[in-house]
Amino acid sequence: MAQSVDYYRNNPLIHRDRRLSQSSSAWARSFACEDLKPLIVCRGPIRKEAMDVYEEMGISHYGILLSEKDSIVYPNALAPELRQLTDSRRVHRVPDYTGASKEERVERIHQIIQIAKDNGYDSIFAGYGFMAEDEEFVGAIEKAGLTFIGPNSRTQADAGKKDEAKRTALEVNVSVTPGINNVTARTLLKKHPTRAKLLALADAEDLNIDPALLKDEKLPVEELADAILYASYAKGIDLYSIEEMSAQVQLEVADMFKNYPGSRVRLKAIGGGGGKGQRILGASLLMTKSPTDKQIAEAAAEAPTMVREVLNEVKATGVGDNKNVLIELNIEQTRHNEIQLLGNGEWCIALGGRDCSLQMHEQKLLEISVTQEGLAAEIEKAKAAGLSAQVKALESDLKVLKRMEEESERFGKAVGLDSASTFECIVDRDRHYFMEVNTRIQVEHRVTELVYSLKFTNPKDKNDFFIVESLVEAMALLARHKKRLPRPERIPRFGAGAEARLNATDASLSPHAGGMIRYWSKPLEGEIRDDQGICLPNPDTGMFMRYKVAGAYDSNIALILTKGADRRDSYEKLAEVLCKMSIRGTDLGTNLEFHYGLVNWFLGQNVMAKPTTRFVVPYLTLVGTLKEEANKLDPVFAFLEMKKHYAKLIGEAFADEPEVVKAELKNISEVLDRKGTLLTRPMERLLEDPHLLSGWLSINRRNFRIDDGKLVWLRNPLVILEETYEYLNMSYDPQATAAEVIWDHDNELLQKGLRFYAALRDKFKLDKEDYFKLNETLGKDKAPKGFSAAEWEQVRSAHFGFEAGLELIGMLFLVGVNTNFWDFRVEDDLEVTIPGYLNDPDLQARMKKVLVPPPATKADEIVAMCGGMYYGQEAPGLPHFVHEGMHFEKGQALYIIEVMKMFNTVRAPFSGTIDKILIEGADGTIVSKGQPLFKITPDEKFVEVDPRELERERRARTSEYLKAIL
Template sequence: MKTSNDYYLNNALIHSDRKLINAQSEWVRSFNCEDMKPLIICRGPIRKEAMDVFDEMGIHGYGILLSEKDSITYTNALAPELRKLTDPDRVHRVPDYTGATKEERAERIQQIINIAHSNGYNAIFAGYGFMSEDAEMVESMENAGLNFIGPCSFTQRSAGMKDQAKRTALETGVSVTPGVNNATSLALFAKYGKDGLEQCAKDNNLTVDFASCKDDEEKALALLAASYSAGIDIIVAADIGLALQVEAKRMLAEKPNNRFRLKAIAGGGGKGQRILNSASSYEGATLEEQVEKAAENVPALVLECLIELKTNGVGDNKNVLIEMNIDTTRHQEIQVVGNGEWCMTMGGRDCSLQMHEQKLLEVSVTEEELNTAIAAAEAAGNAAEVDQLKKDLEILAKMEHEGSVFGKAVKLDSVGTFECIVDGEAHYFMEMNTRIQVEHRVTELCYKLKFVNPDNQDDYFIAESLVEVMVLIARHTTRLPAPVRLPREAASVEARLNATNQALQPHAGGIIERWSNCAEGEVRDDQGISMHNPDTDVFMKYHLAGAYDSNIALLLTVGDTRLSSYERLAEVIRRTNLRGKDLATNLEFHYGLVNWFIGQNINARPSTRFIVPYLTAVGQLKEVANNIDLKFAYNQIRGKYLSDAGDNKAAFINALDRKAGLLLRPLDMLFAEPHILSGWLSLNHKNYSVDGETITWLKNPIELVADLYHYLNMDYIAGKPAANMIWDHDNELLQQAVSFYATLNERLGTDNFTDLNQAVAGSAPNGFSAEQWSEVQAAHAGFQAGTEIISVLPYIALQTGYFDLSVNDDLSINIPDALTDEELQDKMAKVLVPPPVAKSDEILAASGGMLYPREAPGMDPFVEVGSHFNEGDPLYIVEVMKMFNKVYAPFSGTIDKILVEGDGVIIKKGQPLFKITPDEIVIVETPEEIKARRQKSTASFLQYVK
């Protein structure tokens, strides 16, 4: 067992410091779970974590279900966990976890039950996988006599379905997002009339107890439930689409500037959700015209939601909610734990930093951390910040209260998440996730649970793993007393390491060839990828196949404050070396983002709309950097020095030429990695000032260069490959300069670079002879020569208005209007990840994945041979790592030939898909034109070099 003061490496356990099996107390021993024999039916980091937890709990007979589509593969095996679980009798294979259709899903459930029974498993662990919130699956397991380690089927139906959860929330006084949750009932009324429900039941041979229903809504729900049980459709998706279209018109007219969100009731993790744009975003002479144009999209969006979740089959519950989309919202969630009788909370997590409804960075929100932040802000005299933090503390208390009330109402008998959106001083319940979540470690690191013997307060045990708590509740149910939560770490933060490119688009197919070991203070959940060959200690290569999601690992750290947790995460990422073939991850994105917050204000409160504007700002940095020729700029600076050098020309030639590699190499690397450039600018924006076209460094450029090499993880280490560190001759020169300034600062009694510059420009101070001072001045001039090139970094920020994206005094984030422009956002995404170079008569695949030429089965394809398309028209859909991306035409033209036909065809990035005739001839720049353009842009930068 580990203690809370330890740091844990590789798939770290975060458990209690006691063993139930060997405990001295009979009461504590009574809660051991070694008779459990679970079958793990999920994948990813949670599967490896469950295996580790089970082992520590003395549960050794578990097995794992292995999908043939597991997203991480390596030679001769389908999952890294197989290195640990080498008993073939405990590894069971299925085609996939859920099946592609309703029929296949039912078949898979029965297959899992048969595997469990035939192999002696008595429990099922679904983690946060595809089946963890499937009420039908959970009920089937329960009926088969299997102990489901997670919320029971009653809770799944009461809280897992978004419409029922919203009804429960309203009944229990929980704040809910304004919207409509009964689209199926409305569709039923529209089709049959409220007086025609009984006739509908007779016509379809459905038995419904209408007499026990208190109103028409209950009658409709009862009739619909009967139709689902019978496996027939009394309404179809088109009916629901039309019913929601009517509601959408009303909502759009009432709030024409608001966007709305459509959500299929069984969705999760952003799946089965679509955004309906505001009425005001459409052209029209009147509001009525704008509303009509906006509402025209509703039926198609409803269909998309259902198809994405595969709930458009006959007999499926096709209910779709429509809610006001609060664009300035923060996404916060409360960890809830219950055993069916008691229910308590374990603080919150802020998950606002997300894109495409997929979370990227999650941070703890606890009353202890907020109180610490309030005290620090009060000490610093930041009144607006104090006010916001106090509001957050009040909102957290309300959300925790409502979370426990709601959990008790749905008889939560495991762990779940009470998800909310926060808008200003208001909060709204969004949904409950009836499962453990990916980011549960964020909570584990901050709190542990103390279970006390009701008859003896000195007799207790402590659990620090939520997976362990799930097992305890599943095994001992209502015997388990309500625990007391105890603070553990002050703050924690988690970064999701995903296989995505610099624009955060899924990137499948890469191979991880090397991954550095965990750094001190790093918690890494990576499904076991980092495990080396036990015989040779050689790192095994891993192929990211991409059948499921893009997640590779979860990286976590803790700290005494939110700032220290972020700083520790930045240090972990800095030291991480992840390399491979055709490998793209969001590691650089996280490094830049974490440092953005460290440099701006760690207590900033970003909304869920922050990431895309932030990416756009980073794209603008890259766009300006692409137009600067660093070598040309340095040669121009060199030439200016030589023209002004007089008799010292030879000395300056030597100094400038020796420093060329030292200065240009790290700049080249920042230019190549705009996310890392973003982080550096944020950390250093207080180290310079700008007056007109003059950039003045407030920190010694030599120190900045030394810091930059460290920031890039390129410190000199003997024996380290030269490609990964500062070159030895550059390091020798840099250390000479650093040592010189350290000594000079000490002798002058200052560490202020402005004061040092003024002193060196004057006559010799006390303690220096005239000859010594002359040598100091010459050394200073030599060391500083050429460092003007570093001013290119703040110049890029100035050109893009990068720091206009900033944190306000009240901790909200100022997002310039330009960064919300969709056209600019699309353009900058292409700057970050340029599309494949195509011939003028071809359109190439923007990414690898599975191609679908139509919106949904049975619908017409987007384009056919002879079709004319306009710029921005949809051409096809590509599914990458379970994300469906609609690809739009980059220009106008006509389809001459379709090169890839069929649904679900696997394509590769850069593969020709269409032969086309463009409406206009695309003009390609010559190398000479590119060079001239870059030198012209570089000349503009040189105006800032004095």
């Protein structure tokens, strides 16, 4: 019997031998997979994971596919896995993974299959990228006599395409989002509106259609149109143009706006995935209860452009491509929950849920496990704490989760699921709607692996079983043994799992491709870092090897996972990992600080909160307001002004004090001098990075209050200062670089103060949090028992000296107060309140520029907003956005830049005239951030701001803050 041992890569203390062939059980040995010979045709962390898992399973004959685009377009981006897989015969190269057109995609499919055959591979694993959900790819693999390690072509057809999946869901009584899934059929019916005309079309184009369908006069005309369309796709011809379909989409969208006033509409290409091929339109109608016909027409007019954008992103613009687009009601207050599924074609099992609501640009950022066991435990905790609103909210979530799991298993059986897939839903309070099925393993699958393992038991002997803890391993088992595998039992492992996606983005979460990683700290014990092998050292020198972050595919650098007894425990461990992690390089941007701030925001609020998919953008806008306010402050100037305040205070208030007190007070000025860097260094770090400030404000939100315009501390500020150094990973470390930690003399001063208060607490038998009692005692003139009058005055003056200047940290709280930071909060019922002003598009756009100022530019030019691929037209064959000599208005589209799979339309920040187009080369030319694209003449002259005036404003604002803390 195979034994279960927890397995985490990057932890040398833990390793798992997954070879069932070594089991003492003959039944378990019969499920060995060592004769499987897979070709891995995906990239990123999943490729490295598959390599590791296969080796642990005893699968030695495996190979990987490499795209030449990795190292040609983006030098130094070569797969780091090659440090591990050194046998060049098992590394196979293609120009790119999928091709830029339908013809290239078909060519690549045949090329991959031929590589497999020529090199003795019997199966293909596509992970969660490229063609993992491509029905045509899977069908071609099956026809070639190879095994696809993933759902079969029938499942791909019934569940992988979003329109077919929605129809299947309706057939098996699964709740779905209101909308239209057959706009292409309606487009065709617009041109050929009767059964007779459709049949004539099929005959004229000599389409291969089941005769029974053609003869069935009871078949709904829309289903007949669908059958004709699928036959046209098979033949490789178009029966409608993109323009005709776009016009139909525009009509359907207008009807949706009329039927669902106050809502937006989402367009989704049926072959999208990973955030690609989706757009939302109707922002101008949001919350408009009775839109006019003109307003509806203007909002719907966005549809044709968006249709072309989504089809471009999923490469479905070729002749004969299925260009169907789902038109769905956008559920505004929605959470994104998904259920992990596993099946063998006969049975299907749900493995709990994952909350993936924290996302941006349709890309997930932070995922957390959702299980029945975990919710039940949280309900009991909330009941014990008397949190009735939280109990009700959690009980609702538990009911929804149970329904989603039941529906997902029913759907999986209906489509004959024989591998791993994900059943995705949107959740609106106590309701849920089926959204789509990803017929592949998900990026966040390891979140599920942390909370459940699979127990496969011999049907003839309940004591004969083996444990599987990897979904990649389960997929290999299913591919090799198919229906022989009995339905497993899910076994709870840890209480919760969490995953943060470390992406190549800037502070506003916009893609930041092309940076070079030159150093990455080692993983902490218990950290799971799926990083594609970037952290694998040079096998010869043992040194970290630099790595270029490619922009050709997606922004993900690594998946950072932690597990815990419950959600709070997993979040706390994730916060520790993010705090200790250091990743440095050249022109390198990551969302590490964003994640650290966000995780601490939840720790300071409530980790069981229910954020919606609309959380991140207003949250970023809030963080932008922190940055805008922080930019107005000068902590060094504040410290110097505070010194003047204390000098005056000491001179006036203590003139008549005893000599012993005067002597001690004379030292306060010197003590304040010594505190300069102790106080200002962490403050400058927090004011410099608003993501760090956001997390700090959240976890410290109960440590102060404002009384009559003055800040009052509710905890010892010296303790908070110590915790701040810990929060910033700046605690004393003699081995660390001095610039990264607290300085020696500052640490001595801090520790001396902490020892002083610890001794007083011991003396008065007080808890560390009894700050008020201690402060009240120290405020009394009369010496308490155990102190002489002189000793007591020395203690009081020492107390005054240690706390002198610590008021300065209170400025950080005032940044939160002045930006209404805490109005963005989690309520008792776990719903997140987002102040309405943070949803203002203009404010959001302005705060994005505050977080990441636009690249430096001259007044007579427009430069690239980021690195990526430049396109001067919306789609091939359409007019260019601009030409030399034309006048453009503010907000007008100037160009498109493709960064990490996403097409971003860049609009003019002001009005002006194009004098010269500077970009050379055809569409698809790679540009760098700040590269001049157009010489222009702006309509209005730019006026530069005097830096001396800015400094005066900073000092004036800082002085206002000082009034509230001194």
